[in-house]
Amino acid sequence: MRLLLRGRDIPDLHQLSVYQANGGYEALKRALAMQPAEVIDEVKASGLRGRGGAGFPAGVKWSFIPQNEPIKYVAVNADESETGTFKDREIMEDNPHQMIEGALICAWAIQATAVYIYLRGEFWDIGDLLEDCIAEAEAAGFAGKNILGSGWSCPVYTHLGAGAYICGEESAMLSSLEGVLGQPRVRPPFPAQKGGGLYKEATVVNNVETLTNVPWILSNGAAAFRAIGTEQSAGTKVFCVSGHVPRPGNYELPLGTPLRELLVDHAGCDPENIKAILPSGGSGPIVPGTDEVLDTPLSYEAMQDLGTILGSASIIVMDNTVDMTWVASKVTKFFTHESCGKCTPCREGTYWLDKVLDRILAGEGKPEDVQLIDNVAKNMAGTTLCALGDFAANPIIHTISNFPDDFNAHVQPKPEEEKPAASAPRRGRRRRASA
Amino acid sequence: MAETVTIVVNDREYQVAAGANLVDAARSIGDLIPVFCYHPKMDPVGMCRMCLVEMGSIQRDRGSGEVMLDEDGKPQVRWFPTLQTACTTNVYEGLVIRTDTQEVDLARENVLEFLLTSHPLDCPICDKGGECPLQNLTMEHGPGKTRMVFGDKLNLDKHVPLGELVFLDEERCIQCARCVRFQDEIVGDDVLAFHERGRSLQIITNSEPGFDSYFSGNTTDICPVGALTTADFRFGARPWELTDVASIDPWDAAGSNISLSTRLDRDADGRAIVKRVLPRQNEYVNEIWISDKARFGHHFSRSADRLAWPTTGESRATWAEALEDAAGRLREAGEDLAIIAGSGLSNEDLYALQQLAQGLGSSRLGAWPPTHGGADLIAQVGVGQGSNLGALGSGDVVLVIAADLEEEVPLWRLRIKQAGDRGALLLVANSRGTRLDDFAGRQLRYPTGDAAHFLANLQKEDEEIHGRLRDANNLVIVAGAEGLDLAGSRALMQAAARILVETGHVGRPNNGLLSPLPGPNGMGLHYLGFTPENTIGIMAEPPKTLLVAQADLLADDPSAPAWLVEVDNIIELALFQDSLGDRAQVVLPIQSFAERDGSFTSGERRVQRLYRAQGPVGEALPAWQVVARIAEVLGQGRAKASAAAMMLEMSQQVPAFEGCGYRELAWTEKQDPPVGEDLWYGGTALLNRGGLGVQIPAEADRSRVKVAAPALPSRQKVDKGHLLIVPVTRLYNRERAFRATDIVWPRVPAPFALLNPDDAQRLGVDADDTIEIEVADGPAVQVLARHDDSVPAGSLALPRHLTTTAMPLTLSTGRVSKVTVAADARVSET
Amino acid sequence: MSLHDPRYKARIASHLAKYPDKRSAVMPLLYIAQEAYGWVSPKGVQEVAEICEMDPTQVKSIAGFYTMYSERTKGRYWLHVCTDLPCALNGAETFYRELQDYLGVEEGGTSEDGLFTVEHVMCLAACDKAPMLQCNFRYMESLDMEKMKAWIEERRAELEAAGQGQGA
């Protein structure tokens, strides 16, 4: 079942004529015939959750937008920079109009005055494609001035990032669009609030995939959407499968599909040769390739129960040959490179972790070093302005807890050097039970 | 009392100001939440994560609004799952925090540990050592030992000049962005920024010249580590060796409160000398900021050119001889005496001079330089008692006319810019563009020389703007003298005063008139009877004997050589050996502001004390004492023993100074924000222990005042082929006293003039050509031409004191021509 | 080539027209400056600052934050090789090392002929086509060293033919 990757079934779907021949922009017409609030209600009723990572209900987010503000924006998050994520790219390359239509429906629902699509800089060619699509849509009266004769105008613009993962974080993305340094900002005020969004105006930020679902919902109804997936995770999801996989790529499947079905049946993995899985790129907790894990449904709630996250569903598979210390180091290098530098624990912590991991991998580590990085990572978690600080802590904490032997193998003191530990480990951070 | 809310801190309830920042609110009840990036003068950014606390809210029933109780009958608290930054929280009813738990302790320890992973441990050689927030907070909250392997530390450049004045040590920077935010939010010169990201994040400047701002030094105060240091103080001394002495910025009318850090110094024969200048908090005056001129311009007090002993004729004399000689000449002059006093003299000095003249029957007291009229109008309708530019905001209007505050009184420009940020309408009127335009709500233009006409006719000519002035909640008018002669300046002040009176914006705080009177004591000159109009009279009809005190007549006035010829006797009280000394019969060395007790009266009529910080140069005496001792020789009574005694008498004799005894001037109160108690909260700006001063009431504060309609002077006639020459001010120039501050030299431009491109074209002058300007009374000057299309055609802006040749004092006309000079004979900078 | 060259006029204007604030155009204009000068040169920074009405410090700050702006000169072909985890699991690290060896350069270096600058980058959203890289920001996917060598030699031959093998 494909609601999003329809370009695989319909050749040349990126052309407006083809898109229209397949029902394109009918949903926008339908939306414009509705009250904005009704559109929001429909999306709320569909149970559509954000596909950018956090899984926040899209309709609820739209309903936060104050109605009386004269200027409001929709910012489409096409920064797609999470390690192992490549779904938005395919959606935009093969089915761009559906995303533009979704963004315009969202814009109508909140009565926005403009849409900005923030693309990671490497997607400049997609930017060119989108520009053409926008021009086509404008010419056909679907975007720009006086859309479909409604009197409502809403131009759609693209904006290219320039190589910064952090600009996928919504507030950093807005700063980057404004021409200030792309660092996350203090919330509240949230983007949806006056003062917190683009140019301080209330702004909806949604992921490409999230918005691309919207035309389908308007055309087929919230109930039809709810019928796909699970109670708490409605609809389909594009799963990006990479790593040690015979058939890597994007798979659009109903949410709640068991991991085993995705990895074994679709992607062709040997279930016996899966050592570990990163279900949400570098940022979510790693899980071992056990039967229990493979039998977990790919839904927001089930992945959370498993102690990890569905996130953006960039699923990286590692086989039995992989050293988890190396994985921890790899992912740490990513976050060290991508930390914006604003928060002390993230800026200093990533640098420190990276240095110690390098030493461990070079065979110069001591057993205390494993305790040290575990403790440093725990000290970072939960203390930063944006979630990158937590993301960066995850690969350390969870590789160590799931695969301690991989670390010990690097730091086992050679017998002749054995000495008592120099100092007692420091007190660890006490994790609060959440209220 | 402002609205309050109840918050719970560590299980105790407190009332705090509603909406206050939690860090500030907690501090007000004695809970000092440590911070690095937060600063009470700037918007929070939540970057350093030092201020993490446990946070929650008291739960209320959705329906009834009643507080929900737990089993123990205590209010139920919903806690955040993770620690929250206090600095990004504004207090609200029912906010609950804990700052004393193990979790919070650990978080603080962790943040410090993270910061110290890359911070060098070079405290013993760091300029901030001993007054370092990082050091202090590490002592209090930090980890006992380091877990970072030394080899893992990052090595970075430790001597990066951000300009001539401020240096960056990249290793010490903790990326709190205080400096970046200060330059952007508070100053509006966003010439600092971060470069790169993550652990590579570094402060840079890419302005030309580097760190191009008149306020750069303040970043070194608020930097919570020793990453930013001034060229002045770098490796100069250790903070713990220093003694701080309260003083006042000797450069302009703002009267910024400063502190002179002194040390017993080997280079000064073991005597105390000033090692650096820091701001001293006075929320009414300068808050916690000072201009770079205030910070770095103190070097003249130790310049090698200072006068060290009295001379009579050509030769060194003893004080007794010199005083005898001076007294003899004064006795002989009798009534035929005039005094010209500079605006750098203290109130006490001026009072002594006034008494001396009175004793001899002369009332010819001139103020120097005679450029700005209307100080009497400030005495009448100046900003009301209790005024604070920091209180202006939404609904208020500030009109700045015929002034270039960036260059004349930088601190006013800073505070007025901020008033604009808070919502005040900032109107900037001038005949040309000035820096303040960048922050203006509206820019207003009038023809050169027409400021007074413009304001006097405002109601007729621009109903809308006049309406904005009329309807303002509070209205402050800052009227300068740019493009005006003295009569024009006075007329402008009158026009401004009339608008204020007619629209009811006098006699209350935050309303009234200001003027960038030159020097730190322009209002003292007024209150003690020294006027620029008298000076013009003296210049027109020179007396037999002239006493000149701290006034550089020859450097300021091109016509001085001509009229001084008619004076028989010149008695000079001076800081420096200057050219007037060659003509004077008696030259008496006086002490600089740093060497003596005294007081200045600021442009806001605030009388503020100076304290003696360092010993005198040679035999120099405070000017008041020199004068009082001459008076004693003349039989006018015994000289007072101290500046305090002078002020005591003045406070009884001169009504304006009533209530200005030194004890009153030294009065302080707790200020908000409470900086200075510790370093990590407000920076190194000092707690004010020297006094907040006393603001002399304006007449309008006490009674109704009337202002006569301005006598609008006729416009300057410009001969064919001539241009109007508008003397303007540059903060950094080659004035006698400022020349001693050599670290700022690279920032002093080669002498130049600003020309309208059309005029330039007509004269065949390209940018950077040398032009010669001939004015009626005085020598021609050669300067470089710069094009500026905001300068109206037909006039030329000529910065004062960029050459050592005197330039016209006030608006005049002159002939401008291009000169062809050999490349090696280009306009020299000194 | 300066940003004031007529060829950029329309593009600059269209970017400025997108945003309510000129400052927002700083990123697109930096790309144009990079195109005009071959890198984000001091002059380019100055020109962008003037057009966007920003202090040059702020422009420099933006240029330094993002990896796709280069503040130093580079070879004609910038090869951004993804060595992030999914690619690395599929041999990208070896591929990158071999590529470096073949060109005789270290990380960030430029080959002696001045043609190729190599750098490793983080995930480029093409994980299913590892090893991969971007050459002057164009995707080249599902690579191996044989393909790469051929490609490199083609580029060299191309320039040889055009008679400008040296320096770009």
Ligand SMILES: Cc1cc2nc3c(=O)[nH]c(=O)nc-3n(C[C@H](O)[C@H](O)[C@H](O)COP(=O)(O)O)c2cc1C
């Ligand atoms: C460090 C960081 C990086 C992120 N990167 C992306 C991204 O590349 N694309 C994306 O859609 N969301 C990303 N997000 C999530 C966004 O902040 C935001 O939650 C999302 O765009 C909201 O859209 P949604 O509700 O449709 O998911 C990132 C978040 C963080 C903290």
Ligand code: SF4
């Ligand atoms: S957590 Fe890291 S990336 Fe996020 S704002 Fe803080 S420093 Fe920047």
Ligand code: FES
């Ligand atoms: S984060 Fe609150 S003081 Fe820095």
